[in-house]
Amino acid sequence: MQLSTYLIFDGNCRDAFEFYQRCFDAKLEAMSTYAEMPDSEGMEIPESARNLVMHARLRIGDQLLMASDNAPFCPAPYEGIKGASIAVGVDSVQEAERLFHALADNGSVEMPLEETFWAHRFGMLTDRFGVAWMINYEKEAARQAGR
Structure with a gap:
């Protein structure tokens, strides 16, 4: 089983995924627009929405x-x-x-990246696209306790 995150954006998915691709040095595996949807699907897509992203997939590590x-x-x-x-x-x-x-560039920091009792570094932020992130580099004891 694999659990993946699926985000919904308000018209800026392409910009967000180009940003995440740079931040994570990740591989963009797929990006398709509503204009690419076959007519056989029976959904009428307004002209103003044809270039919106229907589905994007970014590989970050595994x-x-x-x-x-x-x-x-x-x-x-x-x-x-x-x-x-x-x-x-x-x-x-x-x-x-x-x-x-x-990730914090033009976003907002909710909790600065600092050492905590469980982590060498932990911080929370909301990026410029409204996505909340927690960055964590755990201490060995915390990693061992989680196993």
Whole structure:
């Protein structure tokens, strides 16, 4: 079984995934737009939504981050990403600092990246696209306790 994160954006999925691709030095495996949807699906896509992202898939290490823009045929208005954070475990202080500062660029820091009782570095931020992140480089004792 594999558990993956799927994010919904309000028209800026392409920009977000290009940003994440740079931050994580990740591989963009797929990105398709609503314009690419076959007519046989029977959904009428407004001209203004044809270039929105229908599905994107980014490979970060051995994990997948997937997303789309809010579907143009979705009756509910987009309300943002609420009540969730993406937790990222890294293997060094340097990687924690690099990733935290890259993701925080033009975003907001909720908890500065600092040493805690369980981690060499831990911090929380919301990036420029409204996605909440937790960056964690655990101390050995915390890693051992989690096994």
